[in-house]
Amino acid sequence: MNRKVRFFIPLFLIFSFLSAQETPLKALVGGTLIDGYGSDPIKNSVIIIQGERILAVGNQDNTPIPENAEVISTEGMSVLPGLWDMHVHTMINGHADYDYWDRTYPPLFQDVIMPASAQQLLMAGVTSARDLGAPLEASIGVRDAINAGKIPGATLYVSGPFIQHKPYPGTEEFRWGVNGPEDGKRKIQKLAKAGVDVIKLIDQDQMTMAELKAVVDEAHKYKLKVVAHGHRPEEIRRGLQVGVDCFEHTGLSSAPAYPDDVMDMIRERTAQMNLGPLFWCPTVEGLYNYEYVRDNPEKLDNDSWHLGLPDSVVTDIRNSIKHPDQLPYFQLTPIRKPTLRTKIRQLMDAGVVLLVGTDSGIPMKFHSQSTWNELDVWVNEFGIDPMYAIRAATYWPALWMGVSDDVGTITPGKYADIIAVNGDVLRYISLLQDVDMVIKRGTRYK
16 A cells, blocks of 8 residues: 555656646746836846746846747837726727617627627737626627637626616617616626626616615625716716725716715725725726827728628728718717816826726727727826826736736736737837737737
């Protein structure tokens, strides 16, 4: 008996050693590393990747490169964690007519539209995204197919259908109405049992407070965070009262600023350290850049948003945005645009933690372009510190989603979700419009 045990242990160690030797190693060498924690970048960095995960991080003076590693030069590049976009709609792709899209394309959502959106995000350097609002089965199916390595795409954290007072006509597949507190609980239970990652709540000012509280409390019971619209003052007031976990959009239409009582409530919430940060996803770039895109429509000719889509769908989308100046969706936008900077500053001054999210998929806003445009507006138009902006697209989203042990920073033991661009991204944030290298879970996609 003892002899068998003594024989087994050496074999086990040998097999473990051989397995480790067979796991492919990559070494990213020479770039300036922005690791996601906000400290000074690491010059002449070295990142060792073993399989899906990061094995070691340092510089060329203190981190030896294994002889059997594939060496990938990042000289002259900024190296940073894969980006997150915390507000995408993979079921839509920039088409200007929602009613038409919702009637025509649901049969293609799961097998064509949503996979194409996820792949476009990945090739733009977005390795993780929060997908808010889509049919339940399609959301779970696409997310799981990506996680299983069956299709390429950003790692998705999905909400499934919107939860609201009453769905808009023709949208019942991806918008679920709530009729009373018990019905609200049942809807959340169904989503939780299906395996969603988050709950998306809209029009909460149209619910009764009993319904709203039941929805949020039930979500929290299942350890699901709740994302809520902040389009109207009462949506924000009620959301704060029931403890939603993140607000979406700057909102309030063309009103110049958030009302004083709303700001008082926000400051009261951010002062409660025991509750953690109050998070907000402002989604400004689609509004802020509309007039420029309207007047320079050649930007829409960039074919990066065609990836994964049949020619017929590309043509349909292109025809719908043929006259950017005539789109009803954006007619009020020129009046709203000047209010965005004020509202962003109000939120930051009140201690809110901003997350990068784009509303990607809305008319003329494509998954291949929206995220870098959002970062560009934050930094170059609103004067937000580039490191703050990068952390809002890396560190904080991973923390919010509860997956910071695996992603969000470039740290030994975490998944190798890493991107790189030629040049200094802290000085020229717009370099992110053309990401040179994309690695997700150790696999190099670009």
